[in-house]
Amino acid sequence: MRRARLLATATCALAALIVVVACTRSADPEHHDASTGSASPAARVTAWNTRRIDYIGPDACGECHADEYARWSKSLHRVMNARAETAGAVIGDFANATLPWDGGEAHFTREGSAYVMTLAKAGTRVRYRVTRTIGHRGLQEYVGVQDAGAPGGKAHGDEVRLPFGWWPAYGGWAPQVAFDPWLDAFDAYAPVREPWAERCPWCHSTYPFDQRIARSQALGVGHGLEQLVASGGGAGRERLAIDAQVTTGISCESCHLGGRAHAEGAAIQFLPHGAASAGLPAAFADQRKTAAIVNGVCAQCHSGPSPRLSDGTALRNSSEALDLAASPCTNIKCTDCHDPHRADARGDEARAVAACTHCHQQLADAALARAHAGPGHEAASCLDCHMPKIVLGIDRFVRTHRISAPTNLALYAEGAPNACNTCHLDRSTRWTLDALGLRAPARAGIDLDASLGELWLTSPRPALRVLATWAYAASPLARYVDLKRGLADPVPYVRAWTKLALHP
Numbered sequence: 001m002r003r004a005r006l007l008a009t010a011t012c013a014l015a016a017l018i019v020v021v022a023c024t025r026s027a028d029p030e031h032h033d034a035s036t037g038s039a040s041p042a043a044r045v046t047a048w049n050t051r052r053i054d055y056i057g058p059d060a061c062g063e064c065h066a067d068e069y070a071r072w073s074k075s076l077h078r079v080m081n082a083r084a085e086t087a088g089a090v091i092g093d094f095a096n097a098t099l100p101w102d103g104g105e106a107h108f109t110r111e112g113s114a115y116v117m118t119l120a121k122a123g124t125r126v127r128y129r130v131t132r133t134i135g136h137r138g139l140q141e142y143v144g145v146q147d148a149g150a151p152g153g154k155a156h157g158d159e160v161r162l163p164f165g166w167w168p169a170y171g172g173w174a175p176q177v178a179f180d181p182w183l184d185a186f187d188a189y190a191p192v193r194e195p196w197a198e199r200c201p202w203c204h205s206t207y208p209f210d211q212r213i214a215r216s217q218a219l220g221v222g223h224g225l226e227q228l229v230a231s232g233g234g235a236g237r238e239r240l241a242i243d244a245q246v247t248t249g250i251s252c253e254s255c256h257l258g259g260r261a262h263a264e265g266a267a268i269q270f271l272p273h274g275a276a277s278a279g280l281p282a283a284f285a286d287q288r289k290t291a292a293i294v295n296g297v298c299a300q301c302h303s304g305p306s307p308r309l310s311d312g313t314a315l316r317n318s319s320e321a322l323d324l325a326a327s328p329c330t331n332i333k334c335t336d337c338h339d340p341h342r343a344d345a346r347g348d349e350a351r352a353v354a355a356c357t358h359c360h361q362q363l364a365d366a367a368l369a370r371a372h373a374g375p376g377h378e379a380a381s382c383l384d385c386h387m388p389k390i391v392l393g394i395d396r397f398v399r400t401h402r403i404s405a406p407t408n409l410a411l412y413a414e415g416a417p418n419a420c421n422t423c424h425l426d427r428s429t430r431w432t433l434d435a436l437g438l439r440a441p442a443r444a445g446i447d448l449d450a451s452l453g454e455l456w457l458t459s460p461r462p463a464l465r466v467l468a469t470w471a472y473a474a475s476p477l478a479r480y481v482d483l484k485r486g487l488a489d490p491v492p493y494v495r496a497w498t499k500l501a502l503h504p
């Protein structure tokens, strides 16, 4: 490989005056054309793991890796995106269900084998035929195409994300504004224009990594492995080329990259071709121990946008990789706490606590850990104080991945959520800082003597109102406050999440 490149460069030097452009391209390792050089076909293929041709799909991997395949087959990753016609894919009720919303109605029906969502308001009627599902457990959204011949509008070829989702914890159908905190203006009956393929499948399906590199360099988006690759930029685009997808859900090669050469006997590695030269290890055995690489694999997708605290802590899930990267724990990896093949966080608490004490060994001693936590905290775990439940998940509040000690005075001064007061809701900032032996900040944006639970419940930030409602609902202090006021909140997602908190 190296020899072939030197040769190519030398030939270029000689021919420089004649074919400058062509030689610049082939001398650039990132733009190595598979047809240059004199290596055998197998050796040429070894050099690549990012083009469509390099991908072989999960079933081929499964022939030699039955164990990983079995775990992955039951994982949420596998079913993240599915075609509507796949058996078992659709979990929503399409048996003639109706949801009144905002002066109109949404209908969910079957027509033959098709799933149909019809949105009707004030004489307009738009029908969508469902083509795909997104999500499977906590929430399922739908992608569809507008029916040709629909009276409400012209036939529209693009597949778009539909405005109603199936939300089991909520009791069934719900409009996007109920589960999505982003949407200020939402009109469920206006025709959807944004093609689904511009966002969702980038994190919910498997496709050649070349597309990710190109998109990240052309448009400046992405936080994962693609950031470790330097290449010449190029024809990146917002819309994923769906016909080049390897699988509709997330499969082996989303994380391991194209495995054709490996299946033919070559070693496999996490990094895209060309990145290993950037001072990072090239062998799988070393890569799996390197946090920047493992977390970079997951950060391709677990790095979503979110409302954040002033120190960057996310208040919405899917941003786990960015939060972890901002944590003080050097070289901590997602795989310290999660099995990437099972990919189901429920049940990983014990593994997470074991990871803490594996690195922070002095606290593996039960007596020292008790002393560290202080009186009253026999039932509190490391996670309760260092990874509190302040993140809006799919259908419940979940732990932050921003590991920290609850001692950041700047956050206290602005009344941000903190680990201590998510339990001690009735207490004030000053009480907490006293207990921690810290001096209260001289200037603060809040009343330092007010109960933090009450401040959050009445905060101008909807995210804090929901958070406090959930924290109270799980606490014996719930009976001292009126949580039902959240049901009349002006923000739809606060109302929906209050309903979830009060009727779990």
Ligand code: HEC
Binding pocket: 056, 057, 058, 060, 061, 062, 063, 064, 065, 252, 253, 256, 258, 259, 260, 262, 263, 264, 266, 267, 268, 284, 285
């Ligand atoms: C023809 C059989 C075969 C197929 C197909 C196959 N592998 Fe492997 N794989 C192996 C063998 C044998 C090893 C252990 C030897 C080695 O390290 O190369 C291995 C090792 C691995 C390792 C660990 C590498 C290491 O260095 O420890 C990973 C990861 C892996 N395979 C992933 C995959 C993925 C993903 C696919 C599908 C894209 C796949 N394999 C397809 C045979 C196969």
Ligand code: HEC
Binding pocket: 076, 134, 135, 136, 137, 138, 139, 140, 141, 161, 199, 200, 201, 202, 203, 204, 300, 301, 302, 303, 304, 305, 317, 318, 319, 394
């Ligand atoms: C930046 C990556 C990213 C993008 C883009 C993205 N998602 Fe997600 N999505 C995630 C991650 C990560 C999760 C897992 C959330 C978690 O458990 O933390 C998720 C979870 C979901 C779920 C819930 C899954 C379940 O089984 O409960 C739905 C539904 C969903 N996404 C819909 C969408 C839709 C619709 C789009 C496009 C508008 C989209 N996502 C775009 C990363 C992304």
Ligand code: HEC
Binding pocket: 058, 061, 062, 065, 068, 069, 070, 072, 077, 250, 251, 252, 253, 254, 255, 256, 288, 289, 294, 297, 335, 340, 341, 343
């Ligand atoms: C979500 C990302 C992801 C997916 C999907 C995924 N893997 Fe992995 N795989 C990893 C990571 C990360 C490791 C390293 C795990 C570690 O070090 O704890 C790994 C390790 C492996 C290993 C080495 C196991 C060992 O213990 O030595 C094999 C083999 C493997 N994967 C095969 C597969 C196959 C086959 C599939 C699809 C059926 C698959 N993986 C899907 C991320 C993934």
Ligand code: HEC
Binding pocket: 076, 077, 080, 135, 136, 137, 138, 202, 203, 204, 205, 206, 250, 254, 255, 294, 297, 298, 299, 300, 301, 302, 334, 335, 338, 339, 340, 343, 344, 345, 346
């Ligand atoms: C191609 C995008 C993608 C990659 C790469 C990826 N994930 Fe995911 N992951 C998702 C999406 C989307 C979901 C949503 C599944 C759900 O919650 O139903 C998810 C779900 C999960 C969950 C389960 C969440 C729950 O609700 O229980 C865990 C844990 C997880 N991923 C860990 C990882 C780890 C660790 C890695 C890296 C080794 C990784 N993921 C790589 C997209 C990805």
Ligand code: HEC
Binding pocket: 328, 329, 330, 331, 332, 333, 336, 352, 353, 355, 356, 357, 358, 359, 360, 382, 383, 386, 387, 403, 404, 405
């Ligand atoms: C891979 C090893 C590793 C794991 C796993 C790990 N940590 Fe750490 N952690 C570190 C290192 C290294 C530091 C930095 C040590 C230092 O600065 O003295 C650190 C720092 C910290 C700090 C200090 C914060 C500060 O502001 O000074 C806290 C708190 C912490 N870890 C808590 C935890 C908790 C809780 C867990 C489990 C959820 C955990 N860690 C898991 C390695 C780890």
Ligand code: HEC
Binding pocket: 356, 357, 360, 363, 364, 369, 372, 373, 374, 377, 380, 381, 382, 383, 384, 385, 386, 405, 406, 407, 436
């Ligand atoms: C009741 C809350 C509470 C619990 C439970 C708790 N911690 Fe802490 N931890 C704190 C506080 C508060 C600090 C900051 C102390 C300071 O800076 O004086 C801290 C500091 C730390 C630090 C950094 C300073 C140091 O002492 O090295 C680490 C590491 C740490 N905790 C790990 C853990 C681990 C591991 C567990 C579980 C075994 C745990 N903590 C359980 C409240 C807690």
Ligand code: HEC
Binding pocket: 295, 298, 299, 302, 317, 318, 320, 321, 322, 324, 332, 333, 334, 335, 336, 337, 338, 345, 346, 348, 349, 351, 352, 355, 356, 383, 389, 392, 393, 394, 397, 398, 399, 401
């Ligand atoms: C120190 C342990 C630890 C590390 C490291 C860790 N996680 Fe987690 N993660 C957890 C725990 C514990 C939960 C369960 C939180 C809950 O149920 O409230 C969780 C939950 C999740 C969820 C589900 C969130 C949801 O909304 O249900 C996802 C997705 C996830 N982790 C992905 C990742 C990714 C990606 C990484 C690496 C960037 C990572 N985790 C690193 C401990 C960890």
Ligand code: HEC
Binding pocket: 375, 376, 377, 379, 380, 381, 384, 385, 406, 419, 420, 421, 423, 424, 432, 435, 436
């Ligand atoms: C998981 C919930 C939880 C978390 C997190 C938590 N506490 Fe507690 N704390 C309790 C409970 C329960 C008690 C015992 C009953 C009581 O006094 O309210 C207690 C007791 C106390 C006491 C009285 C102890 C005594 O003298 O009897 C203080 C002071 C205290 N906590 C401070 C803190 C501080 C500071 C933090 C953050 C570092 C914190 N707590 C985090 C639940 C929690």
